[in-house]
Each structure stands twice: as structure tokens, then as C-alpha cells.
Amino acid sequence: MRFFAKFSELDSALIPKGVKRCSFQCFLVWIGILHIPLMVGVVATLMCWGLALNVTYLNNNFPFGLWIAADLGVIALGAGAFFTGFLRYIVKIDELKNIVNFAVVVGVICYAAAQGILGVDIGQPLRGWFIFWHANVHSMLTEVAFCITCYFMVLCIEYFPLILENRRIYKFGFPHGVAHHLHETMPTIAAIGVFLSFFHQGSLGGVPGVLYGRPFAFREGFLVWPWTFFLFILSAIACGPCFTILITWITEKFARKRLVKRNVIDILAKISGRMLALYLILKTIDTLYWVKVAGDVGSPFRSFYANQPYGYWVLVMELGILGVIPAIILLSTKARQNENLLILACLLNCAGIFMNRWIMTVQTLAVPVMSFDKFISYHPNWVEYASTLLWLWLGAIFISLTYRYLPIFPQEKELNPY
Amino acid sequence: MKEVHHKGHGNEHHKGHGRTYKYGMVIDLDKCTGCGACMVACMAENNLPFRKDNTNDRLTQNFWMRVYKISNGRPFPDSEICYIPRPCQHCEGYDHHHHTPCVSVCPATATDYSHETGIVSQIYTRCFGCRYCMAACPYHVRVFNWWDPKWPKGMNKYLNPDVSVRMRGVVEKCSFCYHRLQRARNKAYVEGRREVHEDEYQTACTQACPAGAVTFGDLINPKHKVYKLKDSPYAFRLLEKLGTNPKVYYVSTKDWVRKAGKVFLGNEGRG
Numbered sequence: 001m002r003f004f005a006k007f008s009e010l011d012s013a014l015i016p017k018g019v020k021r022c023s024f025q026c027f028l029v030w031i032g033i034l035h036i037p038l039m040v041g042v043v044a045t046l047m048c049w050g051l052a053l054n055v056t057y058l059n060n061n062f063p064f065g066l067w068i069a070a071d072l073g074v075i076a077l078g079a080g081a082f083f084t085g086f087l088r089y090i091v092k093i094d095e096l097k098n099i100v101n102f103a104v105v106v107g108v109i110c111y112a113a114a115q116g117i118l119g120v121d122i123g124q125p126l127r128g129w130f131i132f133w134h135a136n137v138h139s140m141l142t143e144v145a146f147c148i149t150c151y152f153m154v155l156c157i158e159y160f161p162l163i164l165e166n167r168r169i170y171k172f173g174f175p176h177g178v179a180h181h182l183h184e185t186m187p188t189i190a191a192i193g194v195f196l197s198f199f200h201q202g203s204l205g206g207v208p209g210v211l212y213g214r215p216f217a218f219r220e221g222f223l224v225w226p227w228t229f230f231l232f233i234l235s236a237i238a239c240g241p242c243f244t245i246l247i248t249w250i251t252e253k254f255a256r257k258r259l260v261k262r263n264v265i266d267i268l269a270k271i272s273g274r275m276l277a278l279y280l281i282l283k284t285i286d287t288l289y290w291v292k293v294a295g296d297v298g299s300p301f302r303s304f305y306a307n308q309p310y311g312y313w314v315l316v317m318e319l320g321i322l323g324v325i326p327a328i329i330l331l332s333t334k335a336r337q338n339e340n341l342l343i344l345a346c347l348l349n350c351a352g353i354f355m356n357r358w359i360m361t362v363q364t365l366a367v368p369v370m371s372f373d374k375f376i377s378y379h380p381n382w383v384e385y386a387s388t389l390l391w392l393w394l395g396a397i398f399i400s401l402t403y404r405y406l407p408i409f410p411q412e413k414e415l416n417p418y
Numbered sequence: 419m420k421e422v423h424h425k426g427h428g429n430e431h432h433k434g435h436g437r438t439y440k441y442g443m444v445i446d447l448d449k450c451t452g453c454g455a456c457m458v459a460c461m462a463e464n465n466l467p468f469r470k471d472n473t474n475d476r477l478t479q480n481f482w483m484r485v486y487k488i489s490n491g492r493p494f495p496d497s498e499i500c501y502i503p504r505p506c507q508h509c510e511g512y513d514h515h516h517h518t519p520c521v522s523v524c525p526a527t528a529t530d531y532s533h534e535t536g537i538v539s540q541i542y543t544r545c546f547g548c549r550y551c552m553a554a555c556p557y558h559v560r561v562f563n564w565w566d567p568k569w570p571k572g573m574n575k576y577l578n579p580d581v582s583v584r585m586r587g588v589v590e591k592c593s594f595c596y597h598r599l600q601r602a603r604n605k606a607y608v609e610g611r612r613e614v615h616e617d618e619y620q621t622a623c624t625q626a627c628p629a630g631a632v633t634f635g636d637l638i639n640p641k642h643k644v645y646k647l648k649d650s651p652y653a654f655r656l657l658e659k660l661g662t663n664p665k666v667y668y669v670s671t672k673d674w675v676r677k678a679g680k681v682f683l684g685n686e687g688r689g
Contacts, residue, residue, distance in 0.1 A: 052586045053547075054564040059477035063549030063562060123547020123562065123587025130526040130546045138517065141525035141550050213519040213556035213662055298659045298680075361553075369556035370656060371678045372488040372502065376477070 016167055016407045020418055027404060034393050034400075041390025044383040048120045057381040064361045066380035067121040070388045072204050072357035074110040074117075075148070076232070077350060079240030080268075081107025081155060082197035085190035087271065098264045101408040102251075103244045104158045109398055111152045113391035120387050140206035147200030154193040157182070162406045198233055205232025208360040215299035217364040219290060227286050228360065234282065238275035239353040241268040242326075242346040249343055251403060257416045259409040262337070269342055273330025276349060280323050287319075303367070307375040310363050318359060322352025437612070440510075440536035441594055442637040442665030443624070444647040445503055447675055449631035450485075452501030457483050459626030460505075462576075463595060465583045467567035480561040482506070482592035483623050490674045500675045503632065505623060506559040506592035507656060507664030508538045519662055520551035520560060528589075536637075536665055537594050545588040552589060556657055557664075560591045594634075595621040616642050637665060654680050 008024040015021050022030075047055045058065045084103035088096040119125050131145045164170060164179035182189075202225065208217035209226030219226040245265055252259050291301045305312045329335045329345035336342055368375055380388075402408055460483040461468070472479045486502040509518045510531065518531045518538055528545040531538050552560040566586045569577070577583065580597040584590050602618040616635050624634040635642030647653070648667040654676045655664045670676055 052565060053562075054478065059564075060480070060552065060558065060561045061477055063552035121548070123549070123589075124545070124585075127526075127544075127546035130528075130544060131548075134526040134528070134544055136522075136525055136527040138522045139525040139550070141523065141548060145525060207550070208553075210523065211519065211554050213554055213657075213660055215660065297661075365553060369660075370558075372486050373558070 014166060014168055014405045016405070018413045019407075020416070021404050027400070031397060031400060034397050037386075038390060038393040038397070041386045041388075041393065044386035045120050045390060047383055048387060049125060053123060055381075055383050057378065057384065059378075061376050062362065062365050062378040064365055065378055066362075066384045066388055067117050068361045069354070069358040071114045071117050071121070072207075072361065073354040074113045074391070075201065075204060076236040076239055076353045076357065077243040078107045078110025078114070079197065079201060079236035080242075080244035081110075081158075081240070082151070082190075082193045083237050083240050084244060084268070085158070085186075086194045089187040089190040090194065093267060095264050095267055098409070098411050099244065099248065099260050099268065101162055101410075102248060102260075103241075104155060104162070105399060105402050105408060106244055106247050108152075108155045108159050109391070109395035111148060111155055113395065114148060115152065116391055117388060140203045140210055143203040144200050144207065147196045147203065151193060151196040151200060154189060154196060157189055158186070158193070162402070162408060165407055166405055197236075201233045201236040202229040205229045205360075208364055211364070214364050214367075214369060215294045215297055216304050216367040217360060218294075219286065220293060227289075231279065231283055231286060234275060234279040235353055235356060238272055238279045239349050241272040242330075242349040245269060245272075246343065246346040246350060247399070249339075249346075251399060255403065257412075259412050259415065261411055261415065264411075265342070266336060269330050269336050269345075270333075272349070273327055273336070273345075276323070276327040277331060280319065280327055283319065283323075287315075299369075307366070307368075307377075309377060310366055314355075314359060314363070318352060318355050322348050322355055326352065438534055438536075439639070440637040440665060441599075441619075441635070442508065442536065442644055442648070442667065443505065443594075443621075444633045444644045444653070444667045444669060446631045446633075446647075447500055447502060447668055447670040448672070449629045450501045450503060450627075451629055451631075452485055452487060453628065454485055455626045455628055456503050456623035456632065457481055457485060459622040460592070463578055463581070463622035464593070465567075465577050465581050467565070467569060467583070469565065469568070478564050480563070480590065482559075482561075482590070484558075488675070488678055490672075498672065498674070500670065500672065500678075502668065502679065503623070504557060504559070504656070505621075505666060506538060506594070507557050507662065507666045508536060508594060509662040509664045510536065512661045512663050519554045519556070523550045523554045525550065535596075535599065537596055537599075538591070539593060539596065540589065540591055542582060542584045542588050542590060547587040547589065549589060556660065556662070560589050562589050563587060598622075652676065656680070 011024045011027070021027070056065070080103045084096055084100050087093045088100045119128060122128060131142060135142045135146070161179040161182040164175040169175045170179065205228035206226055208214070209219045209221065209228030212218045219228050221227045221229060245268055248260055248265070294304070295301060304310075305314065326345040326349040329341050330349070335345075362378060366375065366377060460466070461481070464482055466480055466482065468479065483503060483505045486504060488500050488502060490496070490498045492498070511517045511519065521529050521531045521538060525548060526544055526546055528541045529539060529551060530541075547562065549562055552562060563584050563586045567583050580601065598621065599614070599619045602614045605618065606612065606614050621634050624632045633643050633647055635644040637644055637648060639645055644667075647669065650669050652669050652671050653667045654670075655667055656679050658680050668679055
């Protein structure tokens, strides 16, 4: 009991001044609850490493499945970090300083998840470093690996000053100085992050776009970059801020208080809406051009949607329900200010991006290319779901710890005086 | 997209510093009976593992040579079937792509297109199993080792010592029995020759085919049988329009077979 009291005392000492947090017991229960599904994910991951990938529903027809789609998806959702940093430090939208820290936290989780999931997905995880050592400069995946690793380091550097700003650490001179200097160099770090992010978001688009043996995914393009390279950058920029808004909203619901002012959220939502609208226009042009080009190589448009579950509804869902509807909501000032509509738009936008990444990877493999190929469908099994969702639970724990001990919401005190 | 690339040019044979070859295959579909001897020979020659009760598992059982059965979809008495043996197509890629679909995507340079032999190789010990090459190949040629390789007790004594067994978690594919080329080259070297004769280097599937449907050789050497066979008016290659530029040719006098092989028809899933 005395031991517990000691920890409780330490916990109180670490909580930022002037803000209220739940009791230590309550926090422990919450973290304990999160560990239940997390353990299921750990077991699934260990099964993949220990028993090989035959424990999944992946097969020779579907070498890519949920893991790759999730990888591409979380990296797009994590784009809120670099884009908010870009708007805050380079475009100089000052209000965004109130959410940029949290965007970095979300970014760290997303990029850690992408690398963690890839570590399970590859057949020989101990050889993962071959991608750097024997790098093939012509492969889009090489570019992705290099840029993601470098950008993850950038995110860690961006997150580091937040740790140093913890009440107990900040009072010492050296960490205080380091945090101060890191804050001063943040525009440069943000610029490096933007540069790296543009490349890896684009390269992820290039991953399916260069597959000229798969007419469903293949796109022509500019120099060595297929059009999907540019579309992936734009779609990530369009959905990243929405994901940051969504996670902020969820955190507010759990914390039972406002953490960020509405005008800050509104700026992100408005920019996200404009980017989404631009993306939808370009995506529509790309789709129309793709119909023509694919037809020229003997793959009529109808053949791509001839087999359920990948019928025409996929197009309607991706571009219409999960594209046009959130774009309209986010572009309308009145709709945006309605919190329920705003959250609905963010949800639809994020789901649309995930669906796009699934289509560009899994549907690409499902569409038969040889005329005598049989259509085969794929759905993930529990091992794939659990090892992917593992990162959701880890992310929740990471946010809980960060929110409890670090001053990540500068407006919290002002919005919740006590 | 460009039309057929390999069609006989003897002068290509002496390009570059050394002698270049373009090993390829011509498969006469009118002769193929679908017996599967090529598949069995390939598995035995290349040490492909198999699992109990896995005969009908086309999704995780690995084949380097796979025989597809196709039909013209017409009712009796017009019904016709055809068997299509499918080894690796050893694609060269056309000029504007400059690459084999699976080779350029590999992030760890674990696969390579040899401009000396025209063979697409796979380095098993360098592959880390990302499977991007599998996604890039429209022919489903590349397969992944989902399990650790195991053979029934005693059968490991019959493994081919010239071919390494592959560990779980890596991708593998047909190599046109490259180890046989190495053996033939060694023999030629010992005998003081620089040229490997046509009959000295033949793949296991070619030799196993009881109907003589598979012919293997150098596509740009006028002395080899494949040189003429590939120029048949009935010759075609799978998915020619995509620009993969494969080195496996098929011959069929049946129009519907040629159509089914060349292009994507668009009526899949409609029975």
C-alpha cells in the first residue's frame, strides 16, 4: 500500500501545473483495460514471427493484404503531423501552434505503427535491414523505407522537446535549454519533415502505380513518377488534418473537457476540405484517363468491376460517399461549425482514404489479369486484425501517457480554469 | 505498345563484349495433354516442398510450373478445352519500361534480369519477403514460402544437390533450371568450348514432357529450334499488350486459345 502511495505521489508530481487529471487508480485501470486487446495483438504478432505467415489468410494470389493497406492508410492519416507543421512553421498560421504538438503525437504513433506492421508483414523480419544495405534505387519501396525511417526520426526530434517540457524535467537548466533551442530550430526541422513526407507519401502512391503488369493499378505519369504519386500526396494532405481533428475530439471526449479552441479546429477543417475538393477533381480526371489507357492495353473498364465484392459500388463509395460528402461538409462554414457534422466528415474522409489504399493494393491483386485467371476474394483473419489493431491500443496508451504528463494542449488551462 | 521483340535477328547474338543469349521456350498447346509431368519434374528437379493433403491448394502450395485448364465456354458438342503450362515468363520489358516488372520493384535487389542469358534470377538469401515482386507479376509466377520446407522421412536424400532449398519467408520462382546451364557451361569449359550446345542445356519440364510440347533454347540463335518455332503464325505470348515482353511463346492453331492468352477479355466471373 505504501508502495502504491509512493507511485501515486510521483504521478502527481509529474502532472503539468494548472491542469486536472483523473486519479492515479483510475488511470491505472484505464491502462490495464487497454492491455487486454493489446495482449491479443502481441500473441498474434508472436504467432506470425514464430509460426510463419501461414497463420494468416494471405496467399500466393494475395501477397498484399490488410497489413499493406493499413500501412498505406496510417501513413496517410499521420500526414496531419507534417502538414500542420508546414502550415504552422512555414505558412505561419499562428493559431495552429495550439494543435501542432498533438499532431506530432498522432504522427509518431502512425509512423511507428507503419514500421511495426511492416515488421510483421515481411517474411524474414531479421533481414529487414537489407532494404537499406542492398537498396535498389529503382524501387518505390526503397524510397518509402528511407523516407519513412528518416521522417520518423524527424518526428521523434519534434516530440523530444515535449518530454523535456515535463514539469519535473523542465526545472533543470540543461533540458530547459535543449528544449528552448529545439523549439527555435523547429521551422528547419518542419521543413525537412515536409520534404521527406512529400517523397514518401508520393512513393507510397508509386508502389501500386508503377505495376505495369497490373492494369488496374498502373498509371502513366510525369518523369519517373506515376500520377498516383501526386494523388497520394494530395489525399494524405486532405485526410491527415481530419484525422488529427478526430483524435483530438476522441481525446476531449475521454478527458471530458475542451482542449483546443474551435477556431483552431475550423482552420484545419477548412484547409482539409479544400485539399479534399482539389484531390477529388484530380482523382476524377485520373480515373477518366485511366479508363481510356487501360482499355488500350486490353483491359476494359467493366472488367475491373466484374466481380463482387468489388463491383461498381466501390467507385461510388470511395469517390461519392467517402469523398464528395465530407468535402461538401468541410467546405461549408455552417456545416463545419456543427460538431456532429464535422466529426462525421472527418470520419468519412479518413475511411475514404483507407478504402482508397485498400483498393490500390488489395483490389489490384483481386482483379484477374490473365483471361483464364479465376477471381479470388480475400479477407483478413483474426491474426491480421489483431496484429494491426495492436497499434491502435499502443497508440491509445501513448496518447494517455503523453496527455497525462506532458503539456501538449497549450489552451487547456485557458479553456478549463480550476 | 510495341509488337513482338525477339522475332529473329541473328546479329543480336553478338552484341556487347561477350556472347549474349536469350533463353526462352515455345510451348505447343495443340500437343499438350495436361498430364502434369512437367509440374512433377519441376518440383523434383528444383526441390519444391509439399505438404500432406495439399494437392488441391492452388493458393499456398508452390509450383514453379503450373498447368492451367481453359475452355471455350461453349456447350457440347462444340466444347473444347486447352491446357496452358505456365513457367516463369522471364520478361524482358519493352524499351519504354526498361525493366522486368518484378525486377525493378524489388527493394533489396534480390532478383535480377541477366542481359547475358535473358534469365530472371532470384537470390533467396537476400530476399526478405516483402512480396512486392509477387504483386508486380501478372502471371502469378512468383510464390512465397508460407511454411518451412519439409519432406517426408527419407525423401530429403533425393533432393537435388545443385539447387538450394529455400527457407520460409522468401519468394521463389522458376529459374529455367539455371543450375543446368551452369553444369553445361562447366562441361563446355572443361572440353575447351565456349559454346553450350542446344541439347546440353534443357530444362527439366522440357525433357519430361511426353508429348514433346515444350521446346527450349536460345531465341536469337538461328541454329536452335525455338528460333523458328516462335515465328509461327500461330505463336503468341501471354498478355502481350501489357508490354512485359516475355520469353515464353505459345503456339495454338485454335483462334479462341490465342485470344484467351493474349489479352484480358473482360468477361471473367460470368461463367
